[in-house]
Structure formats: structure tokens, C-alpha cells
Amino acid sequence: MDISESTLDDLMNVALDTLIREGKKETASRGEFLEAVGCHLILTNPLARLSRSEERGKLFSALGELFWYLSRDTMLDFIEHYVPGGVYAKESDDNIRVRSGYGQRLFSLRDQNQLGNVIHLLSEKASSRRAVIQIFDAEDLSEPFKSVPCTNSIQFLVRENELHLVVSMRSNDAYLGLPHDVFCFTMLQEIVARTIGVELGTYHHFVGSLHLYEEQRDAAVRYLDERWQSKISMPEMPREDPWKNIQKAMAVEEQARLGDYKSIDVGNEPYWSDICRLLCAYSASRKGDQEFIAEAKNRMSSKVYDIFLLARMDKAKAIK
Numbered sequence: 077m078d079i080s081e082s083t084l085d086d087l088m089n090v091a092l093d094t095l096i097r098e099g100k101k102e103t104a105s106r107g108e109f110l111e112a113v114g115c116h117l118i119l120t121n122p123l124a125r126l127s128r129s130e131e132r133g134k135l136f137s138a139l140g141e142l143f144w145y146l147s148r149d150t151m152l153d154f155i156e157h158y159v160p161g162g163v164y165a166k167e168s169d170d171n172i173r174v175r176s177g178y179g180q181r182l183f184s185l186r187d188q189n190q191l192g193n194v195i196h197l198l199s200e201k202a203s204s205r206r207a208v209i210q211i212f213d214a215e216d217l218s219e220p221f222k223s224v225p226c227t228n229s230i231q232f233l234v235r236e237n238e239l240h241l242v243v244s245m246r247s248n249d250a251y252l253g254l255p256h257d258v259f260c261f262t263m264l265q266e267i268v269a270r271t272i273g274v275e276l277g278t279y280h281h282f283v284g285s286l287h288l289y290e291e292q293r294d295a296a297v298r299y300l301d302e303r304w305q306s307k308i309s310m311p312e313m314p315r316e317d318p319w320k321n322i323q324k325a326m327a328v329e330e331q332a333r334l335g336d337y338k339s340i341d342v343g344n345e346p347y348w349s350d351i352c353r354l355l356c357a358y359s360a361s362r363k364g365d366q367e368f369i370a371e372a373k374n375r376m377s378s379k380v381y382d383i384f385l386l387a388r389m390d391k392a393k394a395i396k
Contacts, residue, residue: 077115077286083124084258085305087117091250092296095288108290115286117254119279122241122262123309127255128383129302135384136358138259143329143355145260146322148184150177157333158358167223176223181211191264194232198239198272207232212246226253230261232268238277241265245283251292251299257281270318311378314347321348328352332359338368346377354381361388364395 077094081087099110119125126135140158147154150173155164168174182191190209197207209230216224228244243261248254262279269276288296314321325348328340337359342352353372360368366389373385 077112077117079116080118080120082119082121083305083307083309084119084255085127085129085307087119087258088127088250088254089300091115091117091254091286092288093300095250095286096293096296096300099288102287106289109287110290110293111285111287113285115283117281117283119258119262119281121309122265122276122279123312124307125259125262126310126380128305128308129299134255135381136354136388138256139351139354140358141256142260142263143326144177145179145182145264146326148179148182150174150180154333157362169222174223175221176216176225178211178225178227181213181225182209185210185213191268195268195271198232198234198268202234202272202274205231205233227257230264232265233277234272234274235277238275239265239269239272240277240280242280243282245281247285248281248283248287249292250286250288251296254281254286266313267318267322270313270315276312308380310380311347311350314345321345324348325351325355329355332356335359335363350376350378350381354384357385357388361392362395364392366392 077091079087079090081090095110095112099112102109102111126138137158140155144150144155144158152164152168152172152174155174155177164174165171167176183189194207194209197204211225211227211229226245226247228246231242231244233240233242241261241264243257245257248257258279258281261281265279266276321343324343328342331337331340332355337356340352340356342349342356353376357369357372360372369385369389369392373382376382376385
């Protein structure tokens with residue numbers, strides 16, 4: 077399977093349709109699935125990283141996963157705030173951390189800040205082919221852990237002043253995992269591009285086993301039946317070093333996740349203020365606070381996020 081599209085929804089539509097029509101039936105511990113081996117998915121516009129569909133429009137869980145990585149840790153309670161229902165608890169060996177989480181591996185694998193090393197390397201030698209982050213590790217096969225990383229490696233390549241990202245996956249759930257992976261990795265791609273002062277290039281997603289579980293087939297068909305999603309991209313990240321704003325957003329995320337989402341100063345920079353408001357609005361939705369979400373929506377600089385905030389208002393209404 078070799079697919080090149082400009083939006084995440086276009087990629088997912090072709091990938092899921094192909095799996096349903098042509099995928100080979102296999103069986104694993106989680107049940108039967110349809111599989112395609114050796115897939116290459118290309119997202120030509122990494123800013124179009126959000127699904128606009130009702131079925132897979134999962135901005136908040138994807139945003140939460142990104143900030144989980146940026147926290148440099150793998151705490152279970154962190155990600156369960158954004159992905160409740162015990163999904164990650166099943167992958168934890170001690171009910172405290174999720175060993176397969178990427179935060180520690182990105183920033184402190186055997187005391188190596190891999191992302192920092194990549195940024196330093198590309199700042200010194202933009203043409204380097206060594207800017208690789210290793211996620212899957214030899215130790216992952218040393219014991220029967222409940223979960224090991226689905227990602228093998230992440231490679232950053234600067235060509236003609238554009239930063240391309242090449243991600244290698246050993247395994248990828250085309251319905252549940254793919255949209256989160258594309259969101260998080262293209263956000264990291266844009267963060268690095270802004271840090272080293274180059275343009276955003278193309279995103280390449282290689283997968284050894286791209287699959288669709290039988291239990292998700294009906295949901296995938298409903299997604300495909302939507303047929304049309306608006307082709308709207310996220311705003312561009314400001315053209316400056318992003319790390320000061322990232323640190324501020326991380327502090328906002330923690331405060332909101334711990335329940336104090338009302339008294340937060342989100343700042344004045346439009347892009348990052350919107351990100352902070354989204355994090356606060358999500359926490360508000362878990363408390364049934366429709367009024368706060370409506371106010372956050374009215375203060376957003378970009379209207380791209382309106383459909384996601386309206387969906388959280390509906391969730392909040394159901395809780396209340």
C-alpha cells in the first residue's frame with residue numbers, strides 16, 4: 077500500500093477502504109484483523125493533521141498524548157485523563173507507568189535527550205542523515221512486557237530548507253492509532269522545524285503491519301460512509317523558537333489537568349493561547365462546565381477548533 081494525500085482524512089479514507097477490500101485476515105491475541113504489510117503513507121500537508129469527521133475527530137486525546145510525550149514521563153494517570161476507560165491501564169505493568177510511552181524515550185533514553193541531540197545536530201549540520209531517534213529498543217524484547225512501542229524510529233531530514241519527517245512503525249492500528257500518531261509526530265516535526273528555522277516539509281509514515289481489527293470494522297465503515305470532510309489545516313506555528321511557549325503550555329496543561337482550569341493566564345500569543353484554551357476546555361468538559369467551554373470558544377483566535385469545542389460542549393451537557 078502506497079498512499080499520498082494532502083490531509084489526514086484523505087489518508088485514512090484510502091487506507092481503511094483498501095484494508096477492508098484487500099486486507100489479509102490474520103489473528104492475534106486481541107482477535108481477528110485485516111492487514112496490509114509494508115505500507116507507505118505520505119501526508120503532503122502536515123498541518124492537515126486533524127480528522128474533521130464525527131467518528132475520528134479526536135483532537136483532545138491526540139493533544140493530550142502530545143503533552144504526555146512532552147512531559148518526558150510515562151505516568152498512567154496523566155494519559156488516562158485524556159484517554160479514559162482503561163485503554164492504557166491494560167498496557168501498564170505496574171499500574172503507575174506505561175513503559176511503551178514515548179516521553180522518556182524521546183528525552184531521556186539511557187540519559188540521552190534524543191530530541192535535543194537531533195535539534196543540535198541539525199542546527200550544526202542541516203544536511204545530516206544521522207538525525208534519528210530510536211523508540212523501539214533492544215530491551216523491549218527482553219521480557220514479556222504488556223506493551224512495547226509501536227514506533228521503531230523517527231528520522232528528521234532537512235532538504236532544500238524544508239524539514240521532512242520519516243517515521244517507521246512496526247505495527248499500526250489504522251483506525252485507532254494512526255490519527256493520534258500522525259498528529260503527534262507532525263506536531264514534533266513542526267516544533268523541530270521552528271526550532272532550527274526551516275520550513276515544514278512532507279511527512280512519511282512507514283508501517284510494517286497496518287491493520288484494522290474486526291471489532292472496529294463497523295466503526296471504520298461508518299467513518300467511510302461520511303464520505304466528505306472539510307479540508308482545513310491547523311494554523312501555522314509561530315516562526316520563532318517555540319520552547320518558551322511550550323513550557324508555558326505544559327504548565328497550563330498540568331494546572332488544568334489537576335482541576336484548576338478557570339484561573340489560568342493563557343497569554344496573548346494567538347497560536348499557543350488557543351492550545352492552552354483547548355487544554356482548559358477539555359478539563360472543563362470533564363466537569364460538565366459548558367459555560368467555560370463556550371467562553372473559551374468565543375476567545376479562540378482560530379475557528380478551526382470550533383467543531384471540536386462544540387463536541388465537548390455536548391459531552392459536558394451529558395455529564396451535567
